[in-house]
Amino acid sequence: MNLEEYKEYQEAVKEFAPEEEDGYIFPCGQLGSRTSASYAGKHLGEYSSDDEALEAIREKGNLDGYFPNVWHVSDHGNHMLIEDFNWEL
Helix, strand or coil: CCHHHHHHHHHHCCCCCCCCCCEEEEEECHHHCEEEEEECCEEEEEECCHHHHHHHHHHHHHHHCCCCCEEEECCCCCEEECCCCCCCC
16 A cells, blocks of 8 residues: 555545444464454454454354444554454354
8 A cells, every 4th residue: 555545545534433342453472473352342362363353353243233343453553444344254
């Protein structure tokens, strides 16, 4: 993504801001070797991959009937909205 595309992205998602009740995945473990997931302010666990962490969020959302925004948090603390997240099981 070049700088202009990033600026356009930031403008497009300006109205979206991470909230405590959203879903999050972020690196954890030695050298970021694992992925942690949280949902609605609660830690779900640590997983071997981003896909496994996202699946845990998807399952919890479908169980609870609550479908918030889902964010990827980088190892530097930057939040990127996962725009194409699919809640379907």
